[in-house]
Amino acid sequence: MKIVAAKKLLRANQKFAVENRTNFNAAGVFTVNVVGSPGAGKTTLLEAIFGQLDDRLAPAVIEGDIAGSIDAQRIEQLDVPVVQINTEGACHLDATMVAAAVEGLKLELLDLLVIENVGNLVCTAGFDLGEQLRVVVLSVSEGDDKIVKYPAIFKGSDALIITKSDLSAHTNFNADRVTTDMKRLAPDAPVFQVAALQGEGIPAVAQWLINKCKAAGPSAPGSAGGSNPRGMNLSPGKAGG
Ligand SMILES: Nc1nc2c(ncn2[C@@H]2O[C@H](COP(=O)(O)OP(=O)(O)OP(=O)(O)O)[C@@H](O)[C@H]2O)c(=O)[nH]1
Ligand SMILES: [Mg+2]
Numbered sequence: 001m002k003i004v005a006a007k008k009l010l011r012a013n014q015k016f017a018v019e020n021r022t023n024f025n026a027a028g029v030f031t032v033n034v035v036g037s038p039g040a041g042k043t044t045l046l047e048a049i050f051g052q053l054d055d056r057l058a059p060a061v062i063e064g065d066i067a068g069s070i071d072a073q074r075i076e077q078l079d080v081p082v083v084q085i086n087t088e089g090a091c092h093l094d095a096t097m098v099a100a101a102v103e104g105l106k107l108e109l110l111d112l113l114v115i116e117n118v119g120n121l122v123c124t125a126g127f128d129l130g131e132q133l134r135v136v137v138l139s140v141s142e143g144d145d146k147i148v149k150y151p152a153i154f155k156g157s158d159a160l161i162i163t164k165s166d167l168s169a170h171t172n173f174n175a176d177r178v179t180t181d182m183k184r185l186a187p188d189a190p191v192f193q194v195a196a197l198q199g200e201g202i203p204a205v206a207q208w209l210i211n212k213c214k215a216a217g218p219s220a221p222g223s224a225g226g227s228n229p230r231g232m233n234l235s236p237g238k239a240g241g
Helices: 006-027 042-053 070-076 095-102 151-155 165-170 175-185 202-216
Strands: 030-036 059-065 082-086 112-116 133-139 159-163 191-193
Touching: 006 030, 006 095, 030 042, 030 202, 042 059, 042 070, 042 112, 042 159, 042 202, 059 070, 059 095, 070 082, 082 095, 151 175, 159 175, 175 191, 191 202
Parallel strands: 030 112, 030 133, 059 082, 059 112, 133 159, 159 191
Antiparallel strands: none
16 A cells, blocks of 8 residues: 655645746746635635726636536636636645646736635645735634634735625624734734625725735736746745645
């Protein structure tokens, strides 16, 4: 019987993640890994953001789901290029899946590539996909104790987006507690609150993303950087969270 240690798998993933990041950098594409529980509101958030980007960024999406293409169809309706990955049981994307999906996109035409990971607060924490940013989504109906109970995914994220704030009054969710817990684990990560269906809080998130794209390198968002490298940080980033 052959036993492959988890550490070896993570090391192999890291190699592909570094390659992905190098490719994204060379193509001038800023890449964001969106993680969160099933149903936290990840796709709805993307729909709302894309609705407010106008022509300021040229986006594309990789959708990760265990099965089906419901989310990819939603993104396609916005005329945003999208590739669906079906993990067929795996509870997270890995860097090789992303590398395969990227073959279905014209990276050189893009400014922003959003990867919506499989809905999961645990498995997704350990796998660097080659992204420049990881954003974690937490909806108010999930409870305000999640940062304490699932610290790795929050600690390894560059921003927290609290979703479904329109439902707050119907829950005992304490946004101050969540913000304090997040600041303890990831002091530099901004915390946003949105009600994506209503569009509330979305302009701030969209502007933050645009600023991050701009700060990543010399290619102006909207100009789809071509072969101009953005000079992004090629360090291994978020693995092993
Ligand atoms: N009230 C309210 N409902 C929301 C909001 N955002 C999302 N929802 C609802 O929450 C449900 C799940 O939203 P999705 O965006 O599909 O969630 P997801 O995180 O992409 O789900 P998976 O991809 O399956 O993990 C849908 O019924 C949405 O309409 C919001 O801001 N307010
Ligand atoms: Mg989704």
